[in-house]
Amino acid sequence: MKTRLDEKGYLVYCGYRKNNELSERKVHRIVLKPLLDYLHYKYSEITWVVHHKNRIKTDNRFENLQIMIKEHHDQLHIEAMKKKT
Numbered sequence: 385m386k387t388r389l390d391e392k393g394y395l396v397y398c399g400y401r402k403n404n405e406l407s408e409r410k411v412h413r414i415v416l417k418p419l420l421d422y423l424h425y426k427y428s429e430i431t432w433v434v435h436h437k438n439r440i441k442t443d444n445r446f447e448n449l450q451i452m453i454k455e456h457h458d459q460l461h462i463e464a465m466k467k468k469t
């Protein structure tokens with residue numbers, strides 16, 4: 385699989401085709417795509433993000449990924465930052 389690291393440290397898959405043009409997709413969003421599609425369809429007003437439970441952005445195993453509401457996810461990372469300092 386053709387992948388590279390993006391500027392934020394996430395693995396992106398480079399061979400994804402969209403409207404016949406080659407584009408990139410974050411691997412963790414590909415892993416959970418059916419679920420994300422369903423949530424976007426069902427709760428379209430909510431922004432859904434994928435969280436890496438062990439904080440390793442390249443660890444895209446299914447069990448390491450968690451779909452969260454963006455605000456909750458932001459909060460989680462803010463809390464984690466506070467604990468470190």
Ligand SMILES: [Zn+2]
Pocket residue numbers: 434435436457461
């Ligand atoms: Zn996260």
